[in-house]
Amino acid sequence: MTQGTNNGNDSLLENLRLELRRGCLVLAVLAELRNEQYGYTLRKGLAERGLEVDEGTLYPLLRRLETQGLLASEWREEDKRNKRFYKISRDGKLVLKQLLAEWQGIGLSLEEILKESGHGSS
């Protein structure tokens, strides 16, 4: 395989990987914000659990979720600095529950499909 093809495959894989993770990100953020956090600690927390996300993606997402009423935020002083703390809202909890059920359904379907095609984990 040539270098060009390798680069093409790498970039394709990276795009597909990002696409796959984008869907999970809302779920992860809502789940993490069951405990109140500010942006920086949220990002660190996600990264420590293996879900690295850059700030250019995370902060606009937090704003969007807040506009949609799934998160609530407030500015508060901590360690002599003003920080914006986010927490999941009542609607957010409801949506998270539904999304988790959907997520588990997708997981089961995928497991089934992979088992049939001989790529299953079991």
Added chain:
Amino acid sequence: MDLLNRYLQAVKFWLPSSQQDDIAAELSEDIRSQIEEREAALGRKLNDGDLEQILKQRGRPLLVAEKYMPPKALIGPVLFPAYWFVLRLVLVCYLVPWVAVWIAFMILDTSYRAQHSGIAIFRDAYVLWMIALTAFTVVTIVFAVLERVRDQSWLLDQWSPRQLPPVRDVEQISRFGSAVELIFGLLFFGIWWLKILWSPTVFDSSGVRVTLATGTKGFLFAVFLWSFLLLGCANIALSAVNLVRPYWTRFRRGLRASLNFVAAIILLLIAKTHAGLVVSGTSVPQDKAPEISLYLSLSLGMAFLIAAIVCVVVGCVDIWRILSSSRKHTQLNHHLAV
């Protein structure tokens, strides 16, 4: 921290004014947290070089701001395919003919070429460019306005599979089209054109008489009578066969392409002879007759030119279809062999 403030100011510049301060405050807090963490890891204060590295990692201010904006498009994904289709239509049906006519004039008309050579060619190029730019701008503005004023749900919801056009078979020949070609061929070549060649009168009614100029008639008769007669007969025969067997074969496509190319050459040669028409009659003012004659002759030359371009385009489409069907055939054979 001067670098950080300059960075925040640059990001704020691209943000909507209602959100500038809020977003910048949160961004500032996030960067300060990162700086604190880095300082703790290094055990010293960050210098300008370290800070520059952190800010470069964050990205260009414009790109950072852009991520906070709602997705905006001049023409959105629903209308874009229609916009693209109209642009291509304008290119093929409006701009290409303009350029083709200009090229044809430059090649065939010596007086036009003399007037438009040298520096004047840039003026022509500018005019063509302005025509293209105007067409593009008008189409884009119309679609941009539609994007903003029109609810596009009708495009998404109000449709039925029954309204879709029937499946098109490019090899199928329309019987109606063949019949029209046959009738037109018989009328044009059998009556009108041969009549013009045998008699100098093109039109004679209501006190208006249009005749071929004496020299023109003799020239056309001597040079083009037989070529047009043969071409007309071949076209009529092809239309008749297509009417009975309405399916293209490579031979018939090739034949039509050849006939079109030959017709284009003849039409171009006629256009180049500046076939003259003379207008006379009781209803035509005597003082205006030469001017009208000249205008009609020029229009006739232009009509021949456009007809030649149409013939070339139709011939090229036929050649392209023959080549593309051969390619598909070869690919099919290759797949079957594999």
